[in-house]
Amino acid sequence: MEEIIRTADPVLVSAVEALLEGEGITVLVADRHISAVEARIAAFPLRILVPAEDVARARMAITQAGWGETLRQGNP
Numbered sequence: 854m855e856e857i858i859r860t861a862d863p864v865l866v867s868a869v870e871a872l873l874e875g876e877g878i879t880v881l882v883a884d885r886h887i888s889a890v891e892a893r894i895a896a897f898p899l900r901i902l903v904p905a906e907d908v909a910r911a912r913m914a915i916t917q918a919g920w921g922e923t924l925r926q927g928n929p
Contacts, residue, residue, distance in 0.1 A: 854881055854902040854903065854905070855902060855903060855904075855905050855908050856883075856900050857903055857908060857915070857924055857925055858901040858924060859898045859900050859925060860923060865920065866882055866885075866899045866901060868918075868920075869915060869918075870901065872914055872918055873911055876910065878903055878907045878910060878911050879903065879904055879907070880903060881901075882900070883900040883901075883902055884897050885899060912924055
């Protein structure tokens with residue numbers, strides 16, 4: 854699994870999760886529970902991970918949806 858987005862915005866996470874699942878891409882949202890517990894200090898951002906073989910497709914879908922600026926740099 855490779856991290857493609859790291860954010861404290863739970864709305865963005867839900868939207869991206871729905872988008873990618875709609876594309877048939879497996880999504881893992883890491884740190885969802887600790888982020889919810891510690892939401893007031895935003896010390897634990899949510900991380901969206903996808904299988905390595907789906908990174909390019911996921912990045913393309915996110916960019917086409919208009920959320921390209923949220924993608925982590927350094928991923929192919």
